[in-house]
Structure formats: C-alpha cells, structure tokens
Amino acid sequence: MNLLERKKSLRTELKRRRASVSEDKRKKMSQQIFTFLHEIDEFNQATSLFCYISYQSEVDTHQLINSILRKGLDLAVPKILGPTEMIAVPLLDLADLKPDKMGILTPLSKQIASGPYDVVITPGLGFTMMGERLGYGRGYYDKWFASNQVGLKIGIAFELQVVEELPIEKTDIALDMLVTEKRILDFRC
Numbered sequence: 678m679n680l681l682e683r684k685k686s687l688r689t690e691l692k693r694r695r696a697s698v699s700e701d702k703r704k705k706m707s708q709q710i711f712t713f714l715h716e717i718d719e720f721n722q723a724t725s726l727f728c729y730i731s732y733q734s735e736v737d738t739h740q741l742i743n744s745i746l747r748k749g750l751d752l753a754v755p756k757i758l759g760p761t762e763m764i765a766v767p768l769l770d771l772a773d774l775k776p777d778k779m780g781i782l783t784p785l786s787k788q789i790a791s792g793p794y795d796v797v798i799t800p801g802l803g804f805t806m807m808g809e810r811l812g813y814g815r816g817y818y819d820k821w822f823a824s825n826q827v828g829l830k831i832g833i834a835f836e837l838q839v840v841e842e843l844p845i846e847k848t849d850i851a852l853d854m855l856v857t858e859k860r861i862l863d864f865r866c
C-alpha cells in the first residue's frame with residue numbers, strides 16, 4: 678500500500694472506531710475534554726480562538742463554543758468554500774449557524790476573520806503521541822495552518838483515536854497539544 682492508500686484505509690478504520698461509541702459515552706468524554714482544556718494556561722488566557730463545529734461522532738464542541746461566546750472572546754469557526762479551501766469566519770452567536778451542503782453547521786457569512794489566533798481547536802480522525810494528525814483527507818487544516826498565525830494548535834480527540842504511528846507527508850502540520858478524555862499531551866517540550 679502506498680502512503681495515500683494507507684491514509685485512506687486508516688481513515689475508514691478510525692471513522693468506524695469513533696462511530697462505534699454510544700452518543701451518551703461520547704457526550705461524557707467530550708465533557709471531560711472540555712474540563713481538561715481548562716487546565717491549560719494558554720487556553721485560559723486566550724482572547725482569540727478558532728474552533729471547529731462538531732459533526733456526527735466528533736468530540737462535541739457545542740459546550741465549548743457556548744462557553745467561549747459567553748466569555749465575550751473573539752471566536753472564528755471554519756467554513757468550507759470548495760474542495761481545497763477552508764476559511765475562518767467570525768461567530769458571534771450559535772443561532773447564526775446553518776447546516777451546509779454536508780449538513781455541517783456553518784455561518785452563512787463569508788467574511789474572513791483576520792486572526793491571529795491564540796488557540797486553535799483542531800478536529801481529526803487519528804493522532805499520534807508525537808502530535809501528528811490524520812484529518813479527513815482534503816488538507817483543509819494543513820493549508821489553513823500554513824497561511825494563518827496560530828499560537829497553540831490543540832487537537833481534541835477520544836483516546837481511541839490515538840494510534841502508534843501515522844503515514845505522514847511533508848505538508849502535514851503537527852499539533853502542539855492533544856487533549857483526550859484521559860490525558861493532556863504537550864508536544865512542545
């Protein structure tokens with residue numbers, strides 16, 4: 678299997694693994710991840726954040742988004758514009774989100790947030806204990822990280838998404854931290 682095929686087959690396996698967890702258990706694990714995030718100084722001190730809006734079996738970010746908005750912090754969320762482009766759009770209210778073509782809640786606005794971001798909460802399918810990440814296969818986050826100023830890239834995932842190793846390309850951008858329901862990993866030291 679070449680690298681792209683290995684990525685593809687791992688994505689299938691990891692999607693299946695994540696979807697096999699009950700919704701109730703995913704809610705509880707997401708709650709623990711939310712609690713752990715608040716043990717990170719840079720997260721607590723952040724005034725400008727970017728956070729993905731959870732979809733299906735991903736770590737739930739609705740509570741996190743609500744909490745960021747209630748604190749009056751600057752928040753931007755992803756909006757997919759095409760097969761290769763993701764932009765960050767400012768979000769002021771959860772009510773501004775509507776399902777996009779894929780059913781993912783997205784702001785209607787196409788206004789591009791200016792950044793920079795103190796913290797980015799990053800989704801993914803697989804993660805290693807070195808900070809490597811396997812996403813959904815469009816390179817949206819790799820490209821976005823390459824052209825945006827970000828203080829701290831935090832991945833959030835369930836422990837079952839942590840794997841020994843991942844097939845990695847030159848364009849894959851590693852994370853600074855990973856938070857699961859079991860632990861907080863810091864790859865910077």
Ligand SMILES: Nc1ncnc2c1ncn2[C@@H]1O[C@H](COP(=O)(O)OP(=O)(O)OP(=O)(O)O)[C@@H](O)[C@H]1O
Nearest residue numbers: 684811812813814815816817818819820823848849
């Ligand atoms: N900065 C970049 N410039 C050009 N192409 C890129 C860049 N980053 C990634 N790509 C390309 O995008 C494609 C998909 O990348 P990859 O398989 O790493 O996706 P992913 O990280 O799993 O997805 P996502 O970030 O959307 O969750 C690859 O062909 C990769 O070479």
Ligand SMILES: [Mg+2]
Nearest residue numbers: 812816819849
């Ligand atoms: Mg990648």
